[in-house]
Amino acid sequence: MDFIDEMRALSSRVAAAKDMVQTEEATKNAMVMPFIHLLGYNVFDPLEVTPELIADVGTKKGEKVDYAILKDGKPIILFECKKSGGDLHINHASQLFRYFHTTEARFGVLTNGIVYRFFTDLEQPNKMDEKPFFEFNLLDFRDQDVEELKKFAKAAFDLESILDTANHLKYTRSIKSTLNNWLTDPPEDFVRLVSAEFLAGKQFRAAIKDQFIQITKHAFQQLIADKINERLKGAMTPESALLPASPIAPVNADDSQGEHQPSAIEIEAYQIIRAILRPLIRPEMIAIRSAASYCAILYTDNNRKPICRLRFNNESRLIIGVFNANKEEERIHITSVDDIFDLSDKLKLCALAYIASPADDTKELSEAASDTASE
Template sequence: MDFIDHLRVLSNRIANTRDMIQTEEATKNAMVMPFIQILGYNVFDPMEVTPELNADVGMKKGEKVDYAILRDGKPIMLFECKKSGGSLSTDHAGQLFRYFHVTDARFGVLTNGLIYRFFTDLEKPNKMDEKPFFEFNILDFNERDVEELKKFAKPLFDVENILNTATHLKYTRAIQTRLAEWLTQPSEDFVRLVSTDLLGSRKFTASVKEQFTAITRQAFEQLIGEKINDRLKGAMSPESPSLIDPLPVAPSATAATAAPAATADTPAKEAQVVTTAEELEGFHIVRSIVRELVATRRVVMRDAQSYCAILLDDNNRKPICRLRFNNIQKLRIGLFNETKDEEQFSLESLDDIYNFANQLRAAVASYTTPVLVQTTGGSRAEA
């Protein structure tokens, strides 16, 4: 299997067992050690992976690093572990800060088994930065994340190569975070900046600020919707190159013929399909609801003219729900019973999707829970 395949196997296992892992020690054994092994390091060789490495700091004796990755007998990467789902705030990175200062390692990793935050010393030499330059979520990653993580793998590990891209990664991540904040809540300075040339002689009063804040937010949503629509159109043409990074949207219409339930509303002209900002927001709400059951990358959206289907694993036989938002004044959600018959419910707003959280989780669980069948010998086995 490829590097990414090993990560997917671990991701699925963790998604199914994370509720059983309650302690820091269990997190290390079930989550962190397999992760380190995927990077190519032998967790059973103390000359390569040393648990509980002594890292005395000043008057503090007996300080230990949870795991130290060694090369030529010297630490190159330190792992500080918290229990599964535990906080990874700066307050919880105190030990890692101290260890980093007294060892030769250039990279520190703070993890709770689900999220891995990678630190180095970009700001001041030999002093670990307060903010990570890279973050990897084992339950939600894309190919770009995997390519960055691969640089830490044993066969490819090169300190200078990682440091050369660390600054770029750090600031790219910071800018993405800021843009995401502006997408939902544009700051006054940003609204003032984008509206300056539009106001002419008008002053930036409180009422103007309120008006242009709403316009800016709407412009963001429409821009993203148009980009997604361009992606959908481009994906339908095999000869058309992708202009933007892949999104968690599966535009293929040919797979809709796999199940009779999905053929009734199949559009004659896919080019007429437009993914709206409301559909995109509804898709992300559904993803967040079922997030505790499956990795978000497994939940995809397939848009059509009359509805927007949300599927598990891009499989038309695994429908989670349908968003029927074409009439924005009358939002509806379609849910499926055990026989895959759709029942539609009205929504007053997108927030009402959360009222159907149990049904959405049940739909996903029906595809992920093994079915026990009775064998001829009287024993039970997974179907």
């Protein structure tokens, strides 16, 4: 199994267990130790992964690091753990700051078992930065995030290589945050800059400023939306052959009045859903089937594993039915397919429920194949 597949499997287990894990100790055992193990370190070998490593700080004796990963007998990565879902504000990292200063480790990780924040000393040598250079969310990650995380794996760990990219990651993260803020609240200086050629010779009075702030905000957001649509269309076009070439029987008998082929707006919605679920599921694992009154989006092309239904027969009244872990459908009105991004959490919870219970996949896929053959 590839590293990213192992990460997806761990993600599904953590998603299923996180609400039951109530203490810091339980978080370490159920979430953090499996994460460290997945990176290739033997959590049962104290010469490689030492729990509660003592790191005395001045007059403070007996200070302990939750976990220290060792290489050649020296700590290289320190882990400070909080309970599942706990606050990871930098104010809660005081122990990690102290440990970092007194050991030879160059990387500190603050985690609650779900989010892992990676720190180093880019600003001042041997003093941990206040901002992480990399953050990994076990329940919401991209392929690119996994590639960065792999650099910390035992088989790939190279101190200089990671430090070379840490600076880039840190400032990229900061700039992305700034640009994200500008999407909703562009600063006046930025508005002046982008509108300079239209306002040549005009005073930047309050009325003009307010007008161009709104125009700039809209243009900025539209640019991002256009780029996303371009990427989606470009990524999905070569896979059009995966779509059903002929009508497929409806998922439920009560919708068997006649089938239709996916419309352009349904294909666009399908592409968005695949993009949303890509951190959890390979795109080819998500299929679309036509029924009389909707298009079904299915996990592993199995009509017993519906993710959602696109009820777009009336394009002026779009409805998407999203399924929960109990396969109950919640019908939600949307104004455009872009609103599907707002349903990301619901779609991911449904997908995670199927990933977390793979034992019956073979049986169900066999039954689905039999059903299709009989039809």
